[in-house]
Amino acid sequence: EAVSPASVPEAAPDDGAGLEAARKEYAELRAQGLSLDLTRGKPSPEQLDLSNDLHSLPAAGDLRAADGTDTRNYGGLLGLAELREIFAPLLQVPANRLLALGNASLTLMHDAVVQALLSAPPGGGRRWADEERVRFVCPSPGYDRHFGICERYGIEMISVPLTGQGPDMDAVEELVASDPTVKGMWCVPKYANPTGEVYSDETVRRLAAMPTAAPDFRLFWDNAYAVHHLTGEPAELLPVLDACEEAGNPDRALVFGSTSKITAAGSGVAFVGASAANVAWLKERLLKQTIGPDKVNQLRHVRFFGGTDGVLAHMERHRAVLAPRFAAVQEVLEEELGGLGIAEWTRPAGGYFVSLSVPDGCASEVVRLAKEAGIALTPAGAAFPYGKDPRDREIRLAPSYPSVDEVREAMRAVAVCVRLAAAEQRAA
Ligand code: PLP
Known part of the structure; x- marks a missing residue:
């Protein structure tokens, strides 16, 4: 524990x-x-050796996905459907709203923050860059690279302590309720970096339901360690997107994850999952940013795992x-x-x-x-x-x-x- x-x-x-x-x-x-x-x-x-077989996949004659997609060619903006199906239950996001993109979830988090700065997120009237101040709630100690993103773009960070069950929710609720400049919050909800704690069901429910002064407040839900158990009794995390939907705040959370610590760090696949409105918003950027992700690497992962149980x-x-x-x-x-x-x-x-x-x-x-x-x-x-x-x-x-x-x-x-x-x- x-x-x-x-x-x-x-x-x-x-x-x-x-x-x-x-x-x-x-x-x-x-x-x-x-x-x-x-x-x-x-x-x-x-x-890393555990995934050595990954690197000789897919075989030369096996480059088509189940739907016939030739993975070597352009297209498939949101990622290979088969891989999204495999990771959907693990990241607790429906496959049609879980995107399989590049090689690093940190890039996806960075780009989502920058996109919000430059292009108003669903529910928000204007771009975050047009606000006088933008502030993020930062449970601490936390992941230094999250804080690095805030520092880079002048987003002020407000520390809140962790309790062993996630952040001190009384402090979080007070901050977000009264201050419309608080636009976001970093969360590593499972086996947090560095305290190892898992957010309790009550913490997840309160985060999903708390009134926020900013209508476009976002939880940056970095589930980097979703399946990285050290004991035979994996911790259960309440699915945040469901909790947000039930609380009437369907667009509140952006869920991130990757295979960096599953297959190869830096050569894996990163995922982002969200509500339909948030996915449409992310897609507006992706359409301009790329013609499609590295589907050969995604197929390699599909072949390597075979299915969710394989992961x-x-x-x-x-x-x-x-x-x-x-x-x-x-x-x-x-x-x-x-x-x-x-x-x-x-x-x-x-x-x-x-x-x-x-x-x-x-x-x-x-x-x-x-x-x-x-x-x-x-x-x-x-x-x-x-x-x-x-x-x-x-x-x-x-x-x-x-x-x-x-x-x-x-x-x-x-x-x-x-x-x-x-x-x-x-x-x-
Ligand atoms: N998120 C957390 C909480 C991490 O601890 C790490 C790596 O240490 C990452 C993200 C990096 O993930 P990725 O390799 O997918 O960018």
């Missing part, structure tokens, strides 16, 4: 001996000359590779930091990250100490709007890429850095 980083309890005052011991441990760590990287949530080579079976193979790495994080952190009162961390049931909370004001120091000892961690604050963690306490750990042994080694090293940073702070 994913737990939200609760406040880290006050540690006992230091008598000096703790600091000396922590300094000695750290000096020994540095002497080891480690070189480990826990920065980005990339699939490991072992995971789920494939994700079980990913789980077999990933789960031991995540278990190693939990084991070592528990051994090294459990019960010390200086750290807490999430226990995600899916996704790619663990979020480690250290005493307020210590995260940057932990990351600095780790760097000097050869362990690259995501910069402190990166998971917050404008790169600033107001309490300087969250550290995102990405254990997918290194081997299990490297993960253990890295976690032991991180623990040494946390103990030193906490001891230094207590002694100060």
